[in-house]
Amino acid sequence: MAVRLEMHVAGRIEDYALIGDLQTAALVCRDGTVDWLCLPRFDSQAIFAGLLGTEEHGFWRLGPAFAPGTQPPDADRRTYRGDSLILESEWDTPRGSVRVTDFMGPREEAPQLIRIVEGLSGRVPMRSSLRMRFSYGRITPWVHRVDERTVAVSGPDSVWLDTDAETYGKDLTTYSDFTVGPGDKVYFVISWQASHLGPPALPTPYESLAATEEFWQEWVEQCTYHGPYREAVIRSLITLKALTYAPTGGIVAAPTTSLPEEIGGVRNWDYRFTWLRDAAITLSSLLRTGYRDEARAWREWLLRAVGGDPENLQIMYGIAGERELGESELDWLPGYEGSTPVRVGNGAAGQLQLDVYGEVTEALHLAHMTGLARNDYASLLQLKLIQYLEHHWSEPDEGIWEVRGPRRHFVHSKVMAWVAVDRTIKLIESGDADGPLERWKELRDDIHRDVCEKGYDPERNTFTQSYGSRELDASLLLIPQMGFLPPDDKRVIGTIEAIQRELSTKDGFILRYPTSGDDAGVDGLAGDEGAFLACSFWMADDLAMIGRVDEARKLFERLLSLRNDLGLLAEEWDPVRGRQVGNFPQAFSHVPLIDTALRLTASGAYGG
């Protein structure tokens, strides 16, 4: 029978803090429990999967001791140390106060999760409860001692625990009970190592802490944005950097799988991969805020990943460029608050999504415009993508939202195909590439005409989700932002107003598209979902672009208020339950946050 160890249950999504080492990431709950950690990479098996199950599936709690049968207390305060990814959680207990500092140092060697306990006042009894379960909570590893170290082994993985506290094993869990007084420090470090290798080097937690703090300080100093939303922009940039897989330059969409888009629902996906779309827009935000190294690294990643025939371009890859991302279900995990299935891998990898050509080309264009050193292969890739689009832009596809229903002629896909051709024409005109300029100008005009004829409903004065449909889609908000039509075009204004009218939630945030109505089931999925945060930021952008700047600023600031206490956003917002939903933290939410902050700052629309 399962032994109930702690009374910890997974928190709300916004209860989590992110820490990471630019190769993987962990989520730490308010009560000091690490409920999610995949080792050694973002897309590896989790050793703590309590987030998607129970304490039986692995967790590591470190905090003040508490009475049996009660819940571990939440920290009274928590914050990142300055502009870093070092988390500090503090508890005030009847016996005194204590701080736990959690971080993962950017690394060359074994991945490490480091936790340092520091007594602040009084004498505080503490407890560490470490329950590793390999293979996403399915496997109880062998745990034994090697000299002063504790090692857990199963299959290809071993995880080593080093601490200066006494430990003991009970109920297949490693415990440590100790007391800290003012100034006392106790460390705990777990390090991953391939199990066929010998023990990893002994950790140096205090040196690692200093090096990690310095790393983040230096990184943040490069930011060129100094406007009124700097705090929110910096936290978003740090989050994007934390989602970057440093060895290759790949960027994950989020470090989690299967945090549901609807609590209890089936819309649960694995985001631990590099989508060309999400990575391209991330790159654009990084470029706009002065970060060129990441942009260069991602461009290199892109050129390696898409190597081969552009006919075989995938819309997403593994973080090192892997193509096989086969989707499967982990049936032993009960899911976040009962949301099943829990999926690993992602079947969307095999879809046709024509917008991706536009997003990639736009990112390469921005790299070019901001003076990133020219790369002949990048220009060649751009030309090859257009040669492909010439023959395929008029096909139906699965679109930006990766619908699992039938393919359609999504308007946004065609608009982004136009973007791809337009930016490539500009590249040729700048003299940095050679191509059939006149033919591609005609192609650009053909796509534009097609969209305006078939994707626009003159009766309702709005563009539509797909050709022949009466439904709306918030991706149409990108039409003026991409320069497809100017913001003062009456069709653009009509579309913005229609989306605001028909796709707003009660609290004024924006849905991607209707999940019920004439076209119910466009995405081929059961259930509903929350407001999509990226679309809500796009609405703020569009309102600013059409001169409704006060409204834009108010919407933006309401969106900022949805962030958790650490400035983090998931993919969606559930307006009924008033909580964050979907994978967390999500690049696709933090990127538009940065972009809207930059736009509002440029328009002077702040401070009211």
Ligand SMILES: OC[C@H]1O[C@H](O[C@H]2O[C@H](CO)[C@@H](O)[C@H](O)[C@H]2O)[C@H](O)[C@@H](O)[C@@H]1O
């Ligand atoms: O809605 C169904 C699809 O949901 C996921 O896709 C979403 O996340 C992607 C990564 O951020 C994003 O690029 C895409 O625009 C979103 O719709 C999921 O990954 C898909 O498998 C699923 O079909």
